Amino acid sequence: MIRKVFLAVLALGLITFSCSDDDNPKKTSRLTLNLDGLEALGPDFVYEGWIIVDGAPVSTGTFSSVSFPQTFNIDKNQLKKATTFVLSIEPSVDPDPSPAATKVLAGDFSGDEANVNSNGIVGDFSASSGKYILATPTDTDDMNEESGVWFLDNSSGSPVAGLDLPVLSAGWRYEGWVVFDGTPITTGTFTAVDSADDNAATSMFKGDAGNGPAYPGEDYLQNAPAGLTFPTDLKGKTVVISVEPDPDNSTAPFTLKPLAHMVPNDAMNHTAIMMGDGPVKSLTGIVSR
Template sequence: MKKKMILAVLALGIFASSCSSDDDNTSSVNSNLTLNLDGLEALGDDFVYEGWIIVDGSPVSTGTFSSVDFPQTFNVNSEQLAMATTFVLSIEPAVDSDPAPAATKILAGDFSGTLASVNSNGIVADFSTSTGNYILATPTDVDDTNEESGVWFLDNSSGSAVAGLDLPTLTDGWKYEGWAVIDGTPVSTGTFTDPTLADDNAATSVFKGDAGNGPDFPGEDYLQNAPAGMTFPTDLRGATIVISVEPVPDNSPTPFTLKPLAHVVPEEASVRTTISMEVGPVSVISGTVTKS
């Protein structure tokens, strides 16, 4: 069944040029498609969710929506809905001149009769075995009195620094992002796709010190140019460290709903010492899609 779903999802890209919408259907007879999804968050003004059914290997739009209150019901061509084998949900620009599905697909599942159980595992990634470690340190300056003001996703427990994050490879349309939630405000550590390498803002961060980019792993020093209402250097003890999964392009400057790893830094945490993360608040989005 999983192989069938994956092949159908691939068809969203391979057969994108043949996608259609309800307006293109030759029959005016419609049936209901009801979505009952758990874990989605509002995307703001610039993006919407769009549903797709796979019919004869090609994607057919079932309509867009922005509300995340469910259930929601859509009218879909009856013949096409009866033939649909898979449902997929994507994130699309609110003003979208491309009729094909975007790369950012968030849910998928095969129909068994009239019901499809959908989730983000596979279509985004399966985070069930994800683990994470980090240290508090500020390696981008020469001051050793503010080490609690930086977070780096590495493990130095063996005496040598190695990658601190064990995360699955994301599908196209997604990136990881690290965060420190300081007094309730999330501040990014940067985005990345490979947890064994430096993140995307390693050389451009405005928060780091002036002594270099730091270790070749994701992380950040909060030393200067603090956002409004904050003061850097800071003390990350008591803050929450988060790894989120973000759509590309990103819909918001705050963390997206998928957060597979998180951890509250202990008040007594030692600097330059490996600290283990825990399972995050949302590691899978799921729900049901019903034909009627």
């Protein structure tokens, strides 16, 4: 008799536990991220995932490691109802519960998977192109013209914008670079290809004869970083256009680099040179629920 009563109580307990688990509104499911091409951010920023549920963003958690796959436990009902996944860049100490403007990847769920990419949320760089010239217009010395790079096209006789790039989404800026023996040195950040860049008036590298033409670019004439000597010769160096988070707390180029070109050893000064495709024109990934 005692054995029968014990078994009955045990069975009742199992039934009760099962019902309680089914009715638990906080029951979770797994969300798995398999993302390609991301690079580690500076120490003050993290990546944060979001699912869009009934038109509103719901955080799936933050991460700084760029090794994948990564899995997060998400409210089961919310994850089931999610229509879209978005990845943003956020301050590591973030008082704002909403997503930042700097969104990296996005894609709609189709069944239990979302193919995410950067094309629609950052910009589509598939048709991007660029030209630049070697010149040093910010000094009065015509003996070091190969020490400056300017993203303009003067092949018609009058300068015009040398870069053909899409307008970026909020939270992003372009940045030019020259890579000196593995060390990238900025030419400045910009959003408009037909205006001077953001550091035109404050650059420590330019000469003392003015800010230069009204296009992005830089003269490497003075105040060289440790290990480098300015003026220099940019022939054989690599010129890069990257897409940077804004704000950006990393001194290194971000992973998106739509244009790049090694300056030919026989390049002529003051002559437009065509850029090629950069190493990373888009970021992609698969998000599974």
